[in-house]
Amino acid sequence: MYIEDDYLDNSPPLPVSLLDLLSNSLVLDHIVPYLPLSSIFALVRSSRVFRDLLLKTPSVFRSVDLSKCSGAYVPPDLLTGIDSGGHSWRAERIDENLTEDEFYAGPLRGVFWNLRRMHVLQSVQILILDNLASVTSDLISDIVFTPEYNIRILSIRRCGNVNQAKLQQLLRHLCRPSRPEGTPRLQGLYYFSQPASTGNHLLNDTTASSGVTFLDGAQLGTIPCAKPLSNSAITDPWYSPTGKVIDKGFGKRSSWEETLQACYGVISFDAVLCTHMHTDMAPVLHAASQDYLQEHKAGIAPMATISLGPDGCAGCGRHPQGAPVWGESDISEFPLLWPPPTNAKLIDAVRPPPRFSENGKQLKQRLIVACSWCLTNRHCESCHRWWCADCYNPKKSKKWSDMERLSTLGLSYLPSLDELRNGAGNDDYEEHIKVFNGLCVQNCLVAEYMAGAGEGGMWG
Known part of the structure; x- marks a missing residue:
C-alpha cells in the first residue's frame, strides 16, 4: 500500500520506550530510589534485555x-x-x-x-x-x-x-x-x-x-511507595526545638555510651553523646543529677536525647561552648539523619538541612542537644526554651518562696509579664524560678494558667 511522504513527515514521533528511558544512566539513578524491589524484580523477569540492564548496573542495588x-x-x-x-x-x-x-x-x-x-x-x-x-x-x-x-x-x-x-x-x-x-x-x-x-x-x-x-x-519485594531521595530542606528533628529525639529506652545510663565513645570517628550513629552541653552545665547541675552521674559511669558523657534547636539560651542567646557547627566542626560530631543518602556517602548522611533567616539569608546550622540531667529545672518541655549557667542557676536562686506559691493553684505570686520579660540582665528576674512542673514560668505556665482560669480549666 502506497503512503504519501507528506503523511510520514507530519506523523507524530513514537514515544520513548521504557528501555530507552532506563538506558540513560542519569535517568535510571534518579528513578530507582522511587521503585520498590518488587517492581525492579518484575522488570528483571520481564525480558532478558531488562535483566541485563538492571542486574549489571551496580547503582540499581x-x-x-x-x-x-x-x-x-x-x-x-x-x-x-x-x-x-x-x-x-x-x-x-x-x-x-x-x-x-x-x-x-x-x-x-x-x-x-x-x-x-x-x-x-x-x-x-x-x-x-x-x-x-x-x-x-x-x-x-x-x-x-x-x-x-x-x-x-x-x-x-x-x-x-x-x-x-x-x-x-x-x-x-x-x-x-x-x-x-x-x-x-x-x-x-x-x-x-x-x-x-x-x-x-x-x-x-x-x-x-x-x-x-x-x-x-x-x-x-516491598509495597510500592515513594521514598525521599535525600534529606530535604524541611527542618530535621535534630535541628529544631522538638524535645525528645531518641527513644526513651535509651534515656538511662547504659553501656551504649561507652560504645559510642569507643566508635567515635570510625562509625557514626543516629545518636550523639551529650558532651558540649554537659561541660557547659556541669557547675549548675541539679544535686540529684550530679549524684547519679557520679555513681554511674563517671567521666563518660550521657547520651543526648533532647534537641533544643539552633537558638541559644533564652536569656542571653549564648550557645553551649564548642557546640558543633556544620562546615566548621568534624562530621563525626553530627548524628546520622533519616533517610540515608542514596549515594552511600557518610558526609551526606550527616549533612543537616539548610537554615535560613526571614530575609532568605543562609545561616550557620548548629547542633544543640542535651541529656535530661543537664536540663533539670532549666528546660521547658512545651516551648523548649532553656537557660545557660550564667542566666539561671536554680541552686543559687533566692526566690524559693516562688516554689511554695506556685504549688498553690492561685498563682497569686506571679510577677507581671513586663517584669518577666525584662531580660536576663535584670537581677530580680534572675532570682525568679523559671521552670515549674516542666513549663517555663515566663511563657507557657502563664499561658496555661490564663487558658485554664475559667470554669473547668486547669486552675478552675
Missing part, C-alpha cells in the same frame, strides 16, 4: 530496603513457639540443633542468598532492615565481616532479636585501635531513632506457606 520484605518476615506464631517444630525454611525441616540466632535469621539469609545468586549482593552499600525479627547479632557479624557484603550504612532500628551486648562487643571490636587499615567497611549505623512504621503485616498467606525462595525474587 546500591540502596536496598528490606524492612517491608515479606521474604524476611518471621511469622508471629514462630516468635512464641520456637520449639514447637513442624515449620520449614526453604522446604527443609528445622534442625533441632539450630541456635536461636540461626533460627530467626533463616528467612533473611534466604533473601541474601537470592541477592547473591543474582550477583547483586556486592553492589549493596545501604541496607535497611528496620523492624525485622530475622535480624540477629550473628547475622550482623556476617554482614560486617564477610567479603561478600559491602555494606557502608546499615539500619537495624527496632529489630527485637538483636542481642545488645553482643552488638556492642562487635562494634567495639570493629573500632579497636589495632584494627587493620581500611577497616571497617561499615561507616554508619542507624539503631536509636524510631522508625516511622512497621511492615511486618505485609506477609501474605502464599509466601508464608511457600518459603523464602518460592519464586525468583518475588519474596524480595
Whole structure:
C-alpha cells in the first residue's frame, strides 16, 4: 500500500520506550530510589534485555530496603513457639540443633542468598532492615565481616532479636585501635531513632506457606511507595526545638555510651553523646543529677536525647561552648539523619538541612542537644526554651518562696509579664524560678494558667 511522504513527515514521533528511558544512566539513578524491589524484580523477569540492564548496573542495588520484605518476615506464631517444630525454611525441616540466632535469621539469609545468586549482593552499600525479627547479632557479624557484603550504612532500628551486648562487643571490636587499615567497611549505623512504621503485616498467606525462595525474587519485594531521595530542606528533628529525639529506652545510663565513645570517628550513629552541653552545665547541675552521674559511669558523657534547636539560651542567646557547627566542626560530631543518602556517602548522611533567616539569608546550622540531667529545672518541655549557667542557676536562686506559691493553684505570686520579660540582665528576674512542673514560668505556665482560669480549666 502506497503512503504519501507528506503523511510520514507530519506523523507524530513514537514515544520513548521504557528501555530507552532506563538506558540513560542519569535517568535510571534518579528513578530507582522511587521503585520498590518488587517492581525492579518484575522488570528483571520481564525480558532478558531488562535483566541485563538492571542486574549489571551496580547503582540499581546500591540502596536496598528490606524492612517491608515479606521474604524476611518471621511469622508471629514462630516468635512464641520456637520449639514447637513442624515449620520449614526453604522446604527443609528445622534442625533441632539450630541456635536461636540461626533460627530467626533463616528467612533473611534466604533473601541474601537470592541477592547473591543474582550477583547483586556486592553492589549493596545501604541496607535497611528496620523492624525485622530475622535480624540477629550473628547475622550482623556476617554482614560486617564477610567479603561478600559491602555494606557502608546499615539500619537495624527496632529489630527485637538483636542481642545488645553482643552488638556492642562487635562494634567495639570493629573500632579497636589495632584494627587493620581500611577497616571497617561499615561507616554508619542507624539503631536509636524510631522508625516511622512497621511492615511486618505485609506477609501474605502464599509466601508464608511457600518459603523464602518460592519464586525468583518475588519474596524480595516491598509495597510500592515513594521514598525521599535525600534529606530535604524541611527542618530535621535534630535541628529544631522538638524535645525528645531518641527513644526513651535509651534515656538511662547504659553501656551504649561507652560504645559510642569507643566508635567515635570510625562509625557514626543516629545518636550523639551529650558532651558540649554537659561541660557547659556541669557547675549548675541539679544535686540529684550530679549524684547519679557520679555513681554511674563517671567521666563518660550521657547520651543526648533532647534537641533544643539552633537558638541559644533564652536569656542571653549564648550557645553551649564548642557546640558543633556544620562546615566548621568534624562530621563525626553530627548524628546520622533519616533517610540515608542514596549515594552511600557518610558526609551526606550527616549533612543537616539548610537554615535560613526571614530575609532568605543562609545561616550557620548548629547542633544543640542535651541529656535530661543537664536540663533539670532549666528546660521547658512545651516551648523548649532553656537557660545557660550564667542566666539561671536554680541552686543559687533566692526566690524559693516562688516554689511554695506556685504549688498553690492561685498563682497569686506571679510577677507581671513586663517584669518577666525584662531580660536576663535584670537581677530580680534572675532570682525568679523559671521552670515549674516542666513549663517555663515566663511563657507557657502563664499561658496555661490564663487558658485554664475559667470554669473547668486547669486552675478552675
